[in-house]
Amino acid sequence: MGSHAKVMSVWVRTALVLSATWLLAGCSGRQSALDPQGLQSEQIRQTLFVFLVVATIIWIAVVFVLSMGMLRRKREAAQPLGLHEEFEERSGRVILMLGLATTVVVLGLSVVSYAGQRTVFAKSENALTLKIIGHQWWWEVHYEGDSPDKTFATANEIRIPTGQPVKVELESADVIHSFWVPSLTGKMDLITGQKNELQFTAKKAGVYRGQCAEFCGLQHAHMAFAVIALPPDEFGRWRDHENQSASSPPDQLGRQGEALFRARGCALCHNISGTPAGGQMGPDLTHIGSRTTIAAGTLPNTPATLGAWIADPQHIKPGNLMPQMPLQSGELIAILHYLEQLK
Amino acid sequence: MSMAAEPNELRDDVLNGLQLSTQLERVWRTPSGLFGALMSVDHKVVGRRYIVTAFAFLLLGGVLAILMRVQLAGPEKTFLSADKYNQIFTMHGSTMMFLFAVPVMEAFAVYLVPLMVGTRNIAFPRLNAFSYWMFLFGGCFLWISFLFNVGPDVGWFAYVPLSNLQFTPTKRADVWAQMITFTEVAALAVSVEIVVTVFKLRAPGMTLDRIPLFVWAMLVTSFLVMFAMPSIMVASTSLILDRLVNTRFYDPSSGGHPLLWQHLFWFFGHPEVYIIFIPGTGMVSAILATFARRPVIGYPVIILSLIATGFLSFGLWVHHMFVTGLPQLGAGLFTASSMLIAVPSGLQIFCWLATLWDGRPVYRTPLLFVIGFIVIFVLGGLSGVMVASVPIDTQVHDTYFVVAHFHYVLIGGAVFPLLGAVYYWLPKITGRMLSERLGRWNFWLAFVGFNIAFFPMHILGLIGMPRRVYTYTAEMDWAHLNLLSSGGALLFALSFALLLVNVIYSLRKGELAGDNPWSASTLEWATTSPPPPQGFDRIPVVKHRDPLWADGESLPVVAGLSVERREVLLTSLAEAEPQIREASPEPSIWPLLTAVATTVFFIGSIFTPWAVLWGTPPMAVTLIGWFWPTGSKEDEE
Numbered sequence: 001m002g003s004h005a006k007v008m009s010v011w012v013r014t015a016l017v018l019s020a021t022w023l024l025a026g027c028s029g030r031q032s033a034l035d036p037q038g039l040q041s042e043q044i045r046q047t048l049f050v051f052l053v054v055a056t057i058i059w060i061a062v063v064f065v066l067s068m069g070m071l072r073r074k075r076e077a078a079q080p081l082g083l084h085e086e087f088e089e090r091s092g093r094v095i096l097m098l099g100l101a102t103t104v105v106v107l108g109l110s111v112v113s114y115a116g117q118r119t120v121f122a123k124s125e126n127a128l129t130l131k132i133i134g135h136q137w138w139w140e141v142h143y144e145g146d147s148p149d150k151t152f153a154t155a156n157e158i159r160i161p162t163g164q165p166v167k168v169e170l171e172s173a174d175v176i177h178s179f180w181v182p183s184l185t186g187k188m189d190l191i192t193g194q195k196n197e198l199q200f201t202a203k204k205a206g207v208y209r210g211q212c213a214e215f216c217g218l219q220h221a222h223m224a225f226a227v228i229a230l231p232p233d234e235f236g237r238w239r240d241h242e243n244q245s246a247s248s249p250p251d252q253l254g255r256q257g258e259a260l261f262r263a264r265g266c267a268l269c270h271n272i273s274g275t276p277a278g279g280q281m282g283p284d285l286t287h288i289g290s291r292t293t294i295a296a297g298t299l300p301n302t303p304a305t306l307g308a309w310i311a312d313p314q315h316i317k318p319g320n321l322m323p324q325m326p327l328q329s330g331e332l333i334a335i336l337h338y339l340e341q342l343k
Numbered sequence: 344m345s346m347a348a349e350p351n352e353l354r355d356d357v358l359n360g361l362q363l364s365t366q367l368e369r370v371w372r373t374p375s376g377l378f379g380a381l382m383s384v385d386h387k388v389v390g391r392r393y394i395v396t397a398f399a400f401l402l403l404g405g406v407l408a409i410l411m412r413v414q415l416a417g418p419e420k421t422f423l424s425a426d427k428y429n430q431i432f433t434m435h436g437s438t439m440m441f442l443f444a445v446p447v448m449e450a451f452a453v454y455l456v457p458l459m460v461g462t463r464n465i466a467f468p469r470l471n472a473f474s475y476w477m478f479l480f481g482g483c484f485l486w487i488s489f490l491f492n493v494g495p496d497v498g499w500f501a502y503v504p505l506s507n508l509q510f511t512p513t514k515r516a517d518v519w520a521q522m523i524t525f526t527e528v529a530a531l532a533v534s535v536e537i538v539v540t541v542f543k544l545r546a547p548g549m550t551l552d553r554i555p556l557f558v559w560a561m562l563v564t565s566f567l568v569m570f571a572m573p574s575i576m577v578a579s580t581s582l583i584l585d586r587l588v589n590t591r592f593y594d595p596s597s598g599g600h601p602l603l604w605q606h607l608f609w610f611f612g613h614p615e616v617y618i619i620f621i622p623g624t625g626m627v628s629a630i631l632a633t634f635a636r637r638p639v640i641g642y643p644v645i646i647l648s649l650i651a652t653g654f655l656s657f658g659l660w661v662h663h664m665f666v667t668g669l670p671q672l673g674a675g676l677f678t679a680s681s682m683l684i685a686v687p688s689g690l691q692i693f694c695w696l697a698t699l700w701d702g703r704p705v706y707r708t709p710l711l712f713v714i715g716f717i718v719i720f721v722l723g724g725l726s727g728v729m730v731a732s733v734p735i736d737t738q739v740h741d742t743y744f745v746v747a748h749f750h751y752v753l754i755g756g757a758v759f760p761l762l763g764a765v766y767y768w769l770p771k772i773t774g775r776m777l778s779e780r781l782g783r784w785n786f787w788l789a790f791v792g793f794n795i796a797f798f799p800m801h802i803l804g805l806i807g808m809p810r811r812v813y814t815y816t817a818e819m820d821w822a823h824l825n826l827l828s829s830g831g832a833l834l835f836a837l838s839f840a841l842l843l844v845n846v847i848y849s850l851r852k853g854e855l856a857g858d859n860p861w862s863a864s865t866l867e868w869a870t871t872s873p874p875p876p877q878g879f880d881r882i883p884v885v886k887h888r889d890p891l892w893a894d895g896e897s898l899p900v901v902a903g904l905s906v907e908r909r910e911v912l913l914t915s916l917a918e919a920e921p922q923i924r925e926a927s928p929e930p931s932i933w934p935l936l937t938a939v940a941t942t943v944f945f946i947g948s949i950f951t952p953w954a955v956l957w958g959t960p961p962m963a964v965t966l967i968g969w970f971w972p973t974g975s976k977e978d979e980e
Binding site for chain 2: 030031032033034041043044047048051052055058059062063065066068069070072074079080081084087088091092094095098099102103106107109110112113114116117118119120121136174175176178180182185186187188189191192193194196197209211212213214215216217218219220221318319
């Protein structure tokens with residue numbers, strides 16, 4: 001796209017500023033296609049605004065002609081079939097021209113769209129690869145490394161380095177879900193029996209919220225996640241840390257919690273690397289203490305919310321697969337303490 | 344047969360005036376009493392029932408919409424549980440699409456098309472009655488299931504695997520899939536009737552280029568139904584088979600594929616939008632000609648646009664699947680094909696603008712709704728061009744932007760013309776005018792309420808709100824726009840309450856309409872309001888595209904049809920030259936009985952495959968009753 005596109009983008013920016021200040025006052029933009037923080041989302045916004053400008057002009061023109069047609073002074077005429085042949089002929093030509101103009105506009109927009117599409121779906125070689133598996137109603141995340149010991153799993157929270165392309169491979173364990181982080185890029189479905197792929201690059205460090213966009217059953221509304229973009233060196237440190245197994249609890253209460261985690265059945269579904277807890281049904285909890293949210297972005301991760309969740313998960317997110325385990329309050333405190341220190 | 348008619352049979356050329364009307368009315372009327380009402384095969388009676396029933400479902404679907412808007416008016420509201428909300432949005436979509444939008448357009452066609460082409464009854468009137476009963480029973484089946492908490496909760500497009508037995512072990516998905524079967528049968532039946540009525544029952548002289556635009560629109564729609572519905576029939580039947588007898592059409596572990604469902608569904612689902620919209624354009628053309636006081640400019644352009652829209656509508660279903668991981672170039676081509684449909688739609692808009700420009704508009708309520716239609720629909724069409732772009736769609740797909748878009752095209756493109764049509768044609772149907780003052784209030788409330796309800800949804804989608812979420816957290820900053828939208832929805836709902844009041848008022852105290860209250864040009868205005876059972880005393884002869892404007896009071900007629908039995912005149916396809924006198928069926932209870940038998944079979948077969956065995960004999964019996972030869976006189980030259 002040449003200088004014409006640049007002129008357009010000035011237009012676009014003005015339109016953006018005007019509409020954004022007017023319409024979106026107070027919008028945080030954590031999950032917004034209008035506040036792009038990635039290469040792909042920026043491209044999409046640009047395409048969007050080209051379309052928006054064209055559409056606005058056309059709509060105004062139509063409403064203008066409509067109003068003029070209604071307001072203009074009308075000739076007196078005897079009856080409905082007093083045909084104005086001259087007008088019919090003239091308007092016939094105009095209609096035909098407008099039809100041609102419409103064709104040209106939509107074909108032009110198709111080209112603009114396809115150019116944007118090529119950029120958005122361009123693939124790069126040196127991408128960081130993640131595998132994401134959708135579940136009802138949470139996200140299983142695997143970081144693929146060069147070697148098996150660099151491979152680890154987490155859930156509902158994805159950390160990525162800024163400036164580096166990230167490739168997510170998308171699969172589903174049950175029904176169709178859709179991976180969507182509007183601030184970084186458009187969505188892509190996770191389809192049973194099919195492998196999809198999406199690439200994006202975060203430009204700035206920050207926390208970007210994502211959410212399942214394909215209706216996936218009862219708790220579709222509570223299937224969010226966070227993408228945390230970190231500067232590359234910080235990401236490297238996080239990755240090294242995440243790659244380690246869980247540290248054994250330093251205190252008595254923590255050790256008690258670890259034992260109860262197995263004894264009360266938690267370990268049947270949850271994995272904690274470096275311990276005998278190896279369940280694969282639910283989210284990996286190896287570093288649960290360092291995550292920002294629980295229950296797929298439903299609640300912030302604090303001792304209070306995590307405790308409430310363990311005590312009665314069905315109250316917070318009815319229908320999810322985690323059963324309510326009968327726990328003494330002392331046992332709950334021990335397990336909570338144990339999980340909190342799994343940083 | 345070459346046999347001559349019995350010499351003593353009375354024809355309508357020997358009777359005149361009141362004598363003729365009375366005699367024809369005796370032959371064509373629906374029998375009295377409840378039993379008689381159940382036997383009716385009069386297209387006007389069936390059409391009226393169809394219209395009322397479809398509006399009843401609109402009311403129900405609207406109540407659901409209000410419930411959703413209450414739940415979403417603020418963050419983390421607990422007005423509805425997740426389970427109730429999911430049932431309600433599924434019921435809202437399914438009701439509006441399958442029980443309101445498609446049937447109501449067919450309903451108007453059932454009532455109006457035979458009158459507009461100048462014949463006495465629709466083709467296959469018993470099939471018509473059967474179609475209505477199937478529609479009614481299917482709708483009741485869905486809603487009664489919902490009241491018993493077995494309402495579908497998988498969305499109106501019921502994607503697999505979510506709607507598979509594994510993830511929906513209850514009967515909820517079966518109820519949805521079988522309701523589709525009911526409405527398909529009903530819609531296919533009406534389509535066949537409309538096509539045959541338009542092709543064979545037109546008044547003499549109504550050549551192809553004299554057919555009213557509304558009739559053209561319904562003809563194109565009927566073909567769309569016939570080509571699109573089989574696809575969803577295959578889809579929903581395969582789904583029921585997967586669920587009931589463990590076939591594996593959609594199971595990837597056995598070589599099936601979830602995307603097969605999406606292709607089949609949207610191959611129907613996209614034309615479906617035009618099945619709803621094209622009749623709307625027909626209504627717009629009819630209303631516009633009458634109130635702009637001139638024929639619509641570009642008659643051939645509009646017809647070619649309708650046909651082009653029909654064809655193109657089958658070539659763009661993939662734009663519903665842009666984020667399923669399809670090959671990029673292919674997806675890009677579907678962007679172009681999707682946007683190209685803007686060309687025929689645009690041409691129609693240009694024709695209407697030119698008509699209004701050159702006409703001398705009379706601003707009565709029907710015309711207000713048409714103007715509202717243009718303003719809203721063009722906006723919806725343009726947001727449609729946006730969602731047709733692959734990169735834009737990856738952001739807005741399955742968000743409130745799309746919710747806004749399709750309400751703009753469906754409410755703007757179909758409901759506004761429909762409301763205009765109610766104000767326009769109800770005087771013909773009931774014989775009484777609606778109040779103009781209430782009508783204006785109705786229009787402005789609808790127009791303002793609609794835009795307040797739906798415009799903010801565009802922005803909500805862009806700032807990240809996915810559709811079909813039963814709640815959202817306060818930190819998402821979606822609360823204000825949602826509250827605004829809910830307020831608008833209330834206003835919009837109020838406008839429908841006003842319509843109801845207006846209709847009830849009109850039925851009791853409305854001004855008498857007379858034959859042609861709007862000085863319109865098409866044939867339905869040539870008969871009384873409401874029309875007599877026979878439609879017309881004598882079949883009109885058409886010499887002009889706008890017969891009542893060209894021939895005024897002295898519309899030419901043909902004579903020679905029997906007045907002793909039900910008879911219609913068949914004419915040739917292109918030139919509408921009289922060909923043959925054809926018997927038209929008498930009232931019959933068999934269509935109702937057949938519908939009951941079919942209903943038992945359909946409902947039974949979602950519970951046990953054995954229903955196919957014990958469900959078919961009753962159907963066979965009722966069909967034999969239906970088609971039992973009555974020994975009536977054979978048609979003659």
